[in-house]
Amino acid sequence: MKDATQPPETIRWTADGGGLVILDQTRLPDDRIELELRSVEDIEEAICSLRVRGAPLIGITAALGVAALAHQFAVRSQSEPRVPDGPAAAANLQTEVQSWCERLTRARPTAVNLAWALERMLSTARKQPVGTARELAESLRREADEIHAEDRRMCRRIGEHAVQLLRDGGSVLTHCNAGSLATGGIGTALAPVYVAAERGLRVRVFADETRPLLQGSRLTAWELGQAGIDVTVLTDGAAAMLMSEDPPDMVLVGSDRIAANGDVANKVGTFAVALAAHHHSVPFYVLAPTTTVDLNTPDGKHIPIEHRAPDEVRAGFGKLTAPPDVDVWSPAFDVTPASLIDGIVTEQGIHRPPYETSLRAAVEEARRA
Numbered sequence: 001m002k003d004a005t006q007p008p009e010t011i012r013w014t015a016d017g018g019g020l021v022i023l024d025q026t027r028l029p030d031d032r033i034e035l036e037l038r039s040v041e042d043i044e045e046a047i048c049s050l051r052v053r054g055a056p057l058i059g060i061t062a063a064l065g066v067a068a069l070a071h072q073f074a075v076r077s078q079s080e081p082r083v084p085d086g087p088a089a090a091a092n093l094q095t096e097v098q099s100w101c102e103r104l105t106r107a108r109p110t111a112v113n114l115a116w117a118l119e120r121m122l123s124t125a126r127k128q129p130v131g132t133a134r135e136l137a138e139s140l141r142r143e144a145d146e147i148h149a150e151d152r153r154m155c156r157r158i159g160e161h162a163v164q165l166l167r168d169g170g171s172v173l174t175h176c177n178a179g180s181l182a183t184g185g186i187g188t189a190l191a192p193v194y195v196a197a198e199r200g201l202r203v204r205v206f207a208d209e210t211r212p213l214l215q216g217s218r219l220t221a222w223e224l225g226q227a228g229i230d231v232t233v234l235t236d237g238a239a240a241m242l243m244s245e246d247p248p249d250m251v252l253v254g255s256d257r258i259a260a261n262g263d264v265a266n267k268v269g270t271f272a273v274a275l276a277a278h279h280h281s282v283p284f285y286v287l288a289p290t291t292t293v294d295l296n297t298p299d300g301k302h303i304p305i306e307h308r309a310p311d312e313v314r315a316g317f318g319k320l321t322a323p324p325d326v327d328v329w330s331p332a333f334d335v336t337p338a339s340l341i342d343g344i345v346t347e348q349g350i351h352r353p354p355y356e357t358s359l360r361a362a363v364e365e366a367r368r369a
C-alpha cells in the first residue's frame with residue numbers, strides 16, 4: 001500500500017512569496033508539470049482553463065494569488081523612492097485588491113467558494129487600519145494561509161464523519177474529482193476513502209470518467225492510484241448499469257454550491273447519477289465544507305451555471321469527435337434536487353433532511369467555531 005496520507009501538492013508559494021506554483025491539472029495523468037503564476041492574468045487563466053479546479057481549490061488559489069500580488073506591490077513600493085511605502089501606498093494597494101478580487105470572482109461563477117474566499121480577502125484589506133503596503137500585504141498573506149489551512153482541516157473532519165458510512169470490503173461510486181486535487185487537503189467526497197485506507201479498511205472506488213474533461217479518469221483515478229487505493233473507471237453512461245449489476249454501497253460526490261434548501265450543484269452528470277441511485281435504492285451522499293453552503297441562494301434554480309466552450313465537446317483534447325460546426329450545449333454543472341440526497345456531510349457532521357434546518361444549523365455552528 002502506498003502512503004494515502006500524503007496528497008499531491010496542488011499549490012505552494014514561490015520562494016520569494018510573490019507568486020504561486022501550481023500543479024497543472026490539465027496535464028495529468030501524462031505529465032506532472034508545475035506552473036508559476038505571477039500576474040492576475042496568470043491566476044485568472046489558470047482558474048478559467050481548469051489548470052487548478054475544484055470548488056475549494058479555486059477559492060484557495062484566488063486567495064493566495066491576491067496575497068502574492070499584494071506582496072509584489074509592497075516590494076515595489078519599498079524599492080521605488082518616488083512612491084515611498086506609507087498610508088498612501090497602503091490605500092493604493094486596497095484599491096488594487098478590490099479590482100483583483102472583482103476580476104477573479106468572475107472567473108468561474110458556480111463554485112461559491114471562489115467568491116467566499118475573495119470576500120474574505122477583501123474584508124481583510126478593508127479592515128486594515130491605514131499603515132503601510134507591507135503591513136497590508138502581510139495581513140493578506142496570513143488570511144490566505146488561514147483559508148488554506150482551514151480547508152485542510154475541514155477535509156479531514158469531513159473524512160472522519162463520513163468514514164462511519166463505509167465498511168471494509170465495500171465500494172462507492174463517485175463522479176468528477178472531489179479529492180485532494182480539488183482541495184487544500186484530502187478532498188471532500190474522497191476524504192472518507194483516504195481515512196478508511198489509513199485505518200486499514202479496503203474500499204473499492206468506481207470513478208465515472210466524467211465527460212467532457214475527464215476529471216474522473218484523468219484525476220480521480222490518478223490520485224487514488226498514487227495512494228494505492230483500488231479504483232475502477234467507467235464511462236458516465238455505465239453508472240446506471242453498474243447499479244443494477246453490482247451496486248456500490250453508496251454514491252459520494254462533492255459540490256460547487258449547495259443552496260439553502262439542500263439542492264446541490266456539482267459537475268454535470270451528477271443529477272443523472274442521483275436519479276439512477278434513487279431508482280436502485282443506492283444511498284446518495286454529498287460531501288462539502290460549510291464554505292460551499294450558500295444560504296443566500298434559496299434553491300437550485302438560483303445557482304448560476306457556468307457554460308463551457310463548444311470545442312471542449314466537439315474536439316476535446318485536440319481530437320475532432322463531432323462535426324466541427326455542430327451546435328453544442330455544454331453546462332459545466334447540473335443541479336441535483338435535495339429530494340434525491342440522503343445526506344450532506346460537512347465538517348460539522350452528517351446532515352439529514354429537512355436541509356433548510358440542518359444546513360442552517362451547520363453553517364451557524366461553523367461560524368461560532
Ligand code: MRU
Nearest residue numbers: 053054055176178182254255267
Ligand atoms: O469543473 P471542475 O473540475 O472544477 O468541477 C469540479 C467539481 O464538480 C467537484 O465535484 C466540486 O468542485 C467539488 S471539489 C471538492
